[in-house]
Amino acid sequence: MTEENKIEKKLRECEKKLGEMARLKLVEQSVIAGLREEGFSEKALELFRYRKNFLIGGPEEYEADVVGSFTGSCGDRVDIYLKIEENVIKDAKYTTNGCPGAVTSASAVTLLLIGKRIDEAKNLNIKSVIEYLKKGQKSLPKHMYDCCGIPIGSLKDAVSKYETKKRGN
Numbered sequence: 001m002t003e004e005n006k007i008e009k010k011l012r013e014c015e016k017k018l019g020e021m022a023r024l025k026l027v028e029q030s031v032i033a034g035l036r037e038e039g040f041s042e043k044a045l046e047l048f049r050y051r052k053n054f055l056i057g058g059p060e061e062y063e064a065d066v067v068g069s070f071t072g073s074c075g076d077r078v079d080i081y082l083k084i085e086e087n088v089i090k091d092a093k094y095t096t097n098g099c100p101g102a103v104t105s106a107s108a109v110t111l112l113l114i115g116k117r118i119d120e121a122k123n124l125n126i127k128s129v130i131e132y133l134k135k136g137q138k139s140l141p142k143h144m145y146d147c148c149g150i151p152i153g154s155l156k157d158a159v160s161k162y163e164t165k166k167r168g169n
Contacts, residue, residue, distance in 0.1 A: 035100055039141035044104045044133045051103060053110035055081055055093035062093060066165065068158025072150040076102040080109065080154040084162060089113045089121060094151065101140055101147030108132050109151040122159055126152060 001009075032045055040048070055062055064081035071077040076098030083091040092110035096102050108129050113121055129148040133139040140147070 031100075039138055040100070040104070041133055041135040041138035041140075043135040044108075044138070044140055047107040047111075047133070048100050048104045052107045053093050054103075054107070055079075055095050059095075064093070066158045066162040068154040068156065068161060070150055070153030070157055072098075072102070072146065072153070074099070074146075076147070076150055078102060078106045078151045078154045080106070080151060080158050082113070082158050082162070084118070087118045089116050089118070094154075096150075098150065099144075099147065101144030102150050104133065104140065105129050105148040106151040106154075108148075109155060113155070118159060118162065121155060124152060124155060 028049070032049060035045060035048065036042075059067065059079075059081060062081055063083075065084045066082050068080045068082070069077065076096065078094055078096045078098060081093040081095075082089055092113040094106040094110050096106050098106070109124065112124055112128060112132055116124075126145060126148040129152065130139050130145060
């Protein structure tokens with residue numbers, strides 16, 4: 001294969017990938033428009049779209065001090081990974097297999113946690129998450145309020161494990 005043929009082949013591969021990316025962008029825009037129409041606030045949409053604090057890479061690489069997990073009655077699961085120093089949450093990440101409500105609320109919970117003391121983190125609840133996501137008259141659609149309970153359940157599990165671990169030392 002000549003150098004020119006290799007370049008042409010690479011160019012076709014890049015054009016194909018660009019086409020796939022353009023289709024994905026259209027799908028994303030459609031999903032976001034649907035969620036907006038359903039009642040997601042712009043703040044909630046931003047967290048869903050960019051998945052702030054979503055754990056990229058393996059949990060082994062992140063080296064969390066504690067991991068909490070919870071599965072909602074719907075089957076959606078959220079795992080929360082916390083780095084804690086002197087009872088203060090220094091960083092928080094999450095993973096989920098959940099719906100847009102679970103993704104959005106898990107991202108919100110991690111943002112609410114960073115910089116909080118463990119005793120403050122224990123006070124987070126569904127209402128805290130809904131209020132955090134509020135922008136104007138919107139937050140999450142009411143039928144997705146239960147989704148906020150999934151990362152809160154993961155947080156409670158993580159805090160319980162942390163306190164047990166701390167008592168053991």
